Amino acid sequence: MKWIRKRFRHLQIRHKLIAVFLVTSMVAFMVNLFVYLSLNRMLSRIDMVYSTNMSLNEFADDIALMHAGLTGYLETKSTDDLEQYYKYSQEVYNKIQQFNDLPTDNILKLRERNIRKISESYITSAESAVRAKRGRNVQSYTRYYKECSEMYSEINTYIYSLNNETFRINSESFNTLIGSLRYSEMLCLSIFIIVSLMNVLLIVILTGTITKPLTSLSAKANEISVRNPENVEPLEIYTEDEVGNVTRAFNKMLASIKEYIVKIREQMVTESAMKEKSLLMENHLKDAQLKYLQAQINPHFLFNTLNAGAQLAMVEGADRTGEYISNMADFFRYNVKKDNEQVKISEEIELVDSYIYIMNVRYSGEIKFRKDLEEDLLGVVMPSMIIQPIVENCVKHGIMDLEDRQKEIALYLYEEDGFATIEVSDNGNGMDEETIEKILAREPSSVSGEHTDEKSVGLANVLSRLDIFFDNREQVEIKSTIGEGTRVIIRIPMEKETCTE
């Protein structure tokens, strides 16, 4: 059964339909065949019933003709009669050979036996009569003929009785057969109805197996159209036919849709994170720029006027003033120009140079600025406004109030472990561990908090922008000893895209 079901599942729809019709047709055919054979058997019985009567009548005719031949021959010695006698004698002889020969309790067969035996006696006596006739022994053939006539009469009586008996039994049989035929009529009708019902059932079941997967497929497609495909379960595959293939493809499609949805969702998350990062970066930059713009009243105007002042100083021969004003102009130009966030380290260092120059003019050359730079690293890209705020912090909080020794600031640029390392150090007051931790924790105004009135960019801002720019891959280190100075070390990743010559 399982094997059949398995085989059926693997059949093509066309073959399934053929199988359904073949099975139902076979059932109908088998039943009809059975009924037909049974009816045929009964009809042949009916046929046989009356054939015995017919053959008995034929036998009676033969023996009558034989007796007529014998009578004719004995009367006239006619050759025709003798021929007739012999012909029918042979016929009778042949026919009685088919009659029963044994004593039996069946009345019909017993009558047959008697007919046969009396007929044999008749033939013997008739032969004797013919022989006596030839020998012209009148007395003898008369006696034999008398015997023959008696036997002829007896045979006829027996045939008549047998015919009657057979007819009586046959009539009973006929009634039985008619009854059976009526029964079989009803039976055929019932079978026809039953087989039709069975066929309907078979077709319902078998076509159900064909259409069920299609119905499920259609329902599932509807479900997908109205619901989130992610919550739709894949279809069960019932068959291995064409519908099975379509179902399998449908399931694959459903799985692909789910996969795409997941990918798109991840992509959206990434994009939104990136957008968020970009906005954050922009905010910080804007914040820094705003502070600078607030700090410098109209930098453009200032820059232009400073340029005009520098030119005037040059014309008047005040070279140092001219240079000072020129550095001021450069410093402000950088602020004005570098509104985009990416700059080369060299540009950052130029800004630091300008700033130190200005500071030295302001503080009468008290600040000793040293720098040691690896030329190769000058093209490395980094966010703008990073080094100058650190240097500014060194000046403001480190060395500004230094009385007892030379105010020194050093800037180093070198490569270390694949990082471009920018190191800014001073020999100022230094800071305590708590302050360092606050700075490294990017707490706002951790350093410039005490000087919130001063419009400068805080270290927290600097470090936050570095975080955003390098995705936290940069390393910041602050080493400080109270009274001896501070070292701020920034290691920025050197990536191809961040290196421009």
Added chain:
Amino acid sequence: MAKKANRDRVFLGILSAFTVVMLALTVVGLVVFNIQVNNYEASGIDAYSTYSRIYAYIPSNPDSTVSENLYQALREYGLQNDCLVERIGDDLATSYSKEELIAIAIRSKVSGIILEGDDSEETAALISQAGAADIPVVTVMTDAPGTGRCSFIGLNNYSVGVKYSDLILDAAEDREDASDLNALVIMSSGASNESVIYGAIQEQLQGSSVQIESVSIDSDSAFSTEEKVIDLLDEYTEMPDIIVCLSDITTRCVYQSVVDKNGVGVTTIIGYYGSDTVLEGIERGAIEATLSVDTNQVAQYCVDALDEFIVRGNVSEYYSTGYVLIDEYNVSGYMQETSVEGGV
């Protein structure tokens, strides 16, 4: 959706159940149909048993209860011994005389003939003819003396006669008018055994107060016996005191006539054979007693005698069977037996 699926399932379930029931009915129908066809085939038209020998039974009066019961007994015992006993001429379209039936039996080449004998020459000639055709003949109930029959199976007629005379004397004693009683013995013409019985009765009653006379009734045609019995009794202005019937049919006819003539209690009837009517008469007290024959024993002797003759070529010429007396004391037992077997 689920409701529809449920409805479909219910529909399918009903359809399946209906189909299964109908399928079972179909199978049952087909089986019944097949059985019916097979039954028809086995209805006996073709089914039969064969036997190695066939004996023809030819009674003088096939309609008598004695011959009918004897035929049944013969047939039953024969079948047990691989031989079929056929009552020749039974149910044929033409009715044949006993002699014609013997001729038919000879021409039918039966293995043996069981014949109710008579003393006619024609019968004797036919018995000889049968002997010439190697067909042994045994006579039963009535002998055919002086013929070539192999054996006779029947009652010892003399002793039966003696018993009848005893019964007559007993009946005479029972009557109040015991003197000058007359007894009428009704015989069938041509029955030699009845002559012997009558002879014995006469012999025994000699010197008694009972006057005995006999009358022979020719029962050669149908219904003649009854008519002749009525005629006979009508001849008497006073019914005979005792009537002795030596055949079953005369017993029944006399019983009926005596009842019709309101002669019960007036005439004592002593009958022959224990047919239903006779037993009924005894039970009602209309018939004094009857002498019967054990048909089973007779049948057994007949078949055995023929078998023995066929096998050995000779057989005892005479087999005597005992008679059975049935009177008011034991009639009920025989009536029960009769109701079971259909005759004594």
